[in-house]
Amino acid sequence: MSRFFIGITGASGHAYTEVVVRALVAAGHEVDLALTVAGSKVLRHELGVDAGAGGEHLARELEPWLGEEVARSVRAFAADAIEAPPSSGTALTAACILCPCSMGTLARVAAGFSSNLVERVADVALKEGRRLVIVPRETPLSVVHLENMARLARLGAVILPAMPGFYHRPRTLDDLVAHLAGKILDRLGVEHALGARWSGTGDPPGESGIGPGA
Numbered sequence: 001m002s003r004f005f006i007g008i009t010g011a012s013g014h015a016y017t018e019v020v021v022r023a024l025v026a027a028g029h030e031v032d033l034a035l036t037v038a039g040s041k042v043l044r045h046e047l048g049v050d051a052g053a054g055g056e057h058l059a060r061e062l063e064p065w066l067g068e069e070v071a072r073s074v075r076a077f078a079a080d081a082i083e084a085p086p087s088s089g090t091a092l093t094a095a096c097i098l099c100p101c102s103m104g105t106l107a108r109v110a111a112g113f114s115s116n117l118v119e120r121v122a123d124v125a126l127k128e129g130r131r132l133v134i135v136p137r138e139t140p141l142s143v144v145h146l147e148n149m150a151r152l153a154r155l156g157a158v159i160l161p162a163m164p165g166f167y168h169r170p171r172t173l174d175d176l177v178a179h180l181a182g183k184i185l186d187r188l189g190v191e192h193a194l195g196a197r198w199s200g201t202g203d204p205p206g207e208s209g210i211g212p213g214a
């Protein structure tokens with residue numbers, strides 16, 4: 001069992017977060033969740049989860065959101081809970097995942113701001129040499145965004161944009177979300193059953209292939 005930290009920011013794409021949390025718990029892991037202030041607003045907007053202005057009610061919302069069984073393996077922290085265990089390098093956090101990651105949080109992590117718990121845990125991952133998986137979401141991207149991503153990639157972070165592929169022929173939004181979430185789990189080294197792996201053609205029987213994707 002490992003403990004993963006997921007920082008939820010004010011970017012769009014909270015459906016990915018939910019699938020990743022569920023998959024980590026299904027694989028026997030524990031999850032620490034923290035929101036930024038904007039993350040709390042977008043969580044309410046996209047998933048209807050009301051975690052309070054700064055995520056201070058996230059803990060009580062876990063069970064209605066994720067169900068009792070999953071919620072049992074999840075700890076929730078507010079944006080300003082900089083005293084929370086994962087903010088210390090002594091916490092054995094297996095990896096920090098920023099999902100989805102706004103351009104604001106991306107910039108502040110690239111500059112080492114640590115101005116809330118999410119940014120601090122990402123900073124700790126960098127200083128401790130732990131895995132940091134960043135799932136940025138914005139389009140189009142400015143040079144500022146690209147340079148911040150390049151800087152973090154040079155520091156060892158995995159930049160895994162919320163950029164869904166179509167070569168696996170998704171039929172539903174859930175298929176699209178699961179495919180991207182599966183790629184996050186792959187980078188964490190966690191087994192999962194989120195979508196089929198590329199088999200050479202990806203064809204349903206009788207259809208022709210279009211070549212491998214990533």
Ligand SMILES: Cc1cc2nc3c(=O)[nH]c(=O)nc-3n(C[C@H](O)[C@H](O)[C@H](O)COP(=O)(O)O)c2cc1C
Nearest residue numbers: 009010011012036038039042102103104105137138
């Ligand atoms: C509904 C909604 C969707 C947003 N989507 C994005 C997005 O995809 N990417 C992004 O960088 N910012 C997005 N924003 C703007 C961020 O929330 C905003 O820049 C915020 O200050 C980021 O703060 P944070 O980095 O502390 O979470 C969105 C805002 C709202 C209200």
